[in-house]
Amino acid sequence: MSAPNANNEPAADSAVQSQPTWTNPHRSHRPRGDSRGGVPRGGGHGTGRGTGILTSTLSQHINDAQSANSLRGRGRGRGGWRGRGGSERGRGRGGGGGGFRSDVARPTHFLALPLQTHSTLRTRIGNFQSALLQHSPPITGLDPSIVIDPRRLHLTLGVMALVHPGEEADAPSAEGREGLQPKKTTDDALALLRSLQPRISQLLLESGGGEGVKVLLEVLDVFPPGATTGANVLYLGPEMAGIDNLRHRSSNAISSSREDKRSWKERLWTVSNFVHQEFKKAGYIVEKRPLKLHCTILNASHRKPKRRLPFSYEDILNSSARATIEAIAQERVEPSTVAVSDDVSSQLAQVTEVLASTSISSPANRHPVDDRRGSPLSVDFGVYDVNDIQLWVMGSRGRNNEYVNLGGIKLEPVT
Template identity: 35%
Template sequence: MNNSAPFRSNINERKTQRLRPTHFIAIPLNTNQTILNNLSRFQNAILQLSNSRQGTETNRIRGLDPSIVIDPRRFHFTLGVMALEDPAPTPSPTTSTHRPTLTVESALALLRSLKPALSKIISGSVDGSVDGNLNHNTPNLQQTQRSTTTVPPLRVILDRIDIMDPVAPPSTKSREGESGKRDSGVRAAEVSVAGLQKGAPNVLHHGENDIGEIWSRVLYMAPSLVGVEGEKLRLISDLVHQTFKREGYVTDTRPLKLHCTVLNASHRRPPRFRGDPFSYSDILKSGILSYLSPTSNAPPPNQITTNASSTGIPNASLNSTTSLGSHPKTPERSKSRPNAKRSSAPPLPVPIDFRDEVGVQEIGLWIMGSRGPNNEYVSCGGVKLG
């Protein structure tokens, strides 16, 4: 009697679960040129301040590097990451059949099978529950949906910017580059509280380190999930994510968090410095987030001349001097508890307002790490929302 078959099956299953992710389900956010231009200006201005030759000691943003800036043409929300395989031409008699092969074709078929449910959510006639079923009992969307003969696309409103979990500042390292000069962008020896204004935005809410600063590896934009359009986005995202999770395509057990990454230190070059964080405190005190809040009427704290050609980020059309507004101050720390531990305070995202929205026509299956002719992700196809 051969008892090795179940053992081999378990090994094969574990290997399958550890396959490197190859594709992901994406909601594109690269369709509104006005928003992309504003984001390009913001990113270029950030890089200007990160340059030790152009930024000053009071406004330089430590830890910023062109390699961690995400090209706006690659902006998206991720609804699920998966490892897809090439279909086997002929199944082997000894091959385990307890789990079907997950392929691009089967993933696209599953995504497109959600078309009726997605269309009903878009039209506001029904609600999509997270288990993929439909409930005909949602008067809120139905009552507020405009009468129209065509199903409108999904409209995404990006209304705040925030960071992922705060981290410790980068450790002091030898950063000898090809030029032989030290990279002074992210050295722990330079970390200080100089220039931090009392009550600066988010400083009391994001968990400062021992010297009163906030460092992170990811800066992202988040969508509004309230109102008619926000509720549609939430329902559609949950429907797609939970369907692919239930069918075994998505194995990540973490809850879905819709976010559009703007800066990501995991892309830092050279690779030996991958993951070294940037100073969120420097970004906040610079007032540069006003590029993402055109409705701000606060007085500009400084002036910056931005030059798109120095960064390679497209669609900026800068080459002009731009005023940077400040943000409303957050409440100061309680005077009765001057030594209270601030790291336990909840995050407080910074509001942004593009005065516009992103129209989404399709949810796509994109190739992980791919680059098209314009540096966009390569799509394998998707499902139309309209």
């Protein structure tokens, strides 16, 4: 049972299972504040007041930006199904750049490994984001509107275009290279996910038993890969180099700690890639690039007003926010699920106070240019247990600004 916050509202993780009334994403209606359709927007501007990272001052900046743009795109007939976010287009979700093919419908839902239930992770990422926003001089291209609310944190296993049961006739059709794409429903996707549970349970048993997977957030990097001043997405994730080739494990003696981390990442990859591949085989996931496990914390595609303006990864690496990363590493948190504390709201408020003058920095003589010299930064944001795979509605917002969860499965071994 989650502890209430200072406003006697449930903490963010208690709302993960909430399923507020959802408007048909294939019609022209949109969630309030989304000018282009079903696009997850960052910045912590949701209605929930519980554990958000942003103060009322910064929230007002974001709300003002959304209000100014809330009428943009109305009447264009695009509808929520055409989600336009960078991560949904594949830049953030599936790999390092590009978008979905024009011959398939835009994605509306995605499979997620939830991370937002961990209060410690929300606090750490909120602390880091706030340090970035408070840095002086401002980081080129950084703006509150591109900050991802920690109540929306996750790893994506794949995006797909779905309709709700009974709405097949209203859904837009996509003429693909092999003819008309079949319309798949959310119930179909959930049924497929549940059908995979026995095999997932067996994979968990073969990889040591126990429930769930562990997610290590040990690398800070950007999309496009290698960008420095032309970055579109900033993310945290596990270092998976070599993990996807499980047949060639090193036989060299290594420390127990390193062996544990490798085994956690192998288990995570085995389960995640299995689900991804099965949904791809069944025609739900059409993205051709390999799965890239990452947790987005900045996304330039969410910028308001809408402009094609990336941010500077180089500025981030050279900012005083690096001290926040180092402080987080000093905490040396053990890999376990962290319960939500009673005073998490006050903790977040103390560490994420943002200056009212925070604004985008893009002087005329500092146009971002992608010089492809960036490199991943080793960090230690902790290790977190994930015990579910869930189907989330792209662009949705629950009462605490979390994504709306339509259901899923537990990651449990064979009993």
